[in-house]
Amino acid sequence: MANVLFVEKKYMASGIFNYKDGIKLLNYRDLILIFIIISISVIMFYKDTFSQSSDYLIVSQANKVIGRYALSENQTIIINQGTELEIENGKYRLTKSQCQEQICVKMGWCRTNPIVCVPQSLVIAPEKRDEGKIITY
Numbered sequence: 001m002a003n004v005l006f007v008e009k010k011y012m013a014s015g016i017f018n019y020k021d022g023i024k025l026l027n028y029r030d031l032i033l034i035f036i037i038i039s040i041s042v043i044m045f046y047k048d049t050f051s052q053s054s055d056y057l058i059v060s061q062a063n064k065v066i067g068r069y070a071l072s073e074n075q076t077i078i079i080n081q082g083t084e085l086e087i088e089n090g091k092y093r094l095t096k097s098q099c100q101e102q103i104c105v106k107m108g109w110c111r112t113n114p115i116v117c118v119p120q121s122l123v124i125a126p127e128k129r130d131e132g133k134i135i136t137y
Contacts (some may be wrong), residue, residue, distance in 0.1 A: 055128050057092055059085065062121045071126070083117075085124065092124065 059067040059079060069077060069087060077085040082098040091109040097117055104117040114125035 056126070057085075057087065058123075058125050058127050060123050060125075068127075079122065080120065083120065083122070092126075094124070 055071060057069045057071055058065060059069070059077075061079075066079070067077065069075065069085075071087055071090045071092065074088045075086075076095075077087070079085055080098060082096055083094065084096040086093055086095050091111050092115070093107065093109045094104045094115055094117070097105050097120070099117055099119040104115050104122070107113075107115055110126075112126055114123060116123050
């Protein structure tokens with residue numbers, strides 16, 4: 001009985017959050033690791049918000065460029081009969097699409113990510129011109 005109490009006291013003293021029965025839940029290293037993971041997650045989540053927006057939007061279908069639009073202008077573009085692209089405040093999204101599952105429409109607003117509609121072979125990708133270089137994402 002004395003050995004059981006000694007083990008419980010040892011674990012109770014070494015951890016931060018403990019149960020009564022002596023099971024150690026978290027220590028300082030665990031909390032530091034959790035803090036680092038949460039910090040990296042927040043940085044990656046807000047990376048799009050703080051990154052520089054692109055200059056143009058390239059719309060291509062079946063590996064042929066069918067349009068190039070400035071992201072600085074708010075506009076609605078009809079790509080095909082039932083496919084609409086909306087550009088507003090440097091962001092873009094597909095509002096309507098001919099495809100069945102509407103995955104490209106469900107992506108919502110994008111700033112740096114490309115939108116791909118596989119059934120239509122449609123790719124909408126941002127492009128940035130930086131001192132004579134063309135950068136596509």
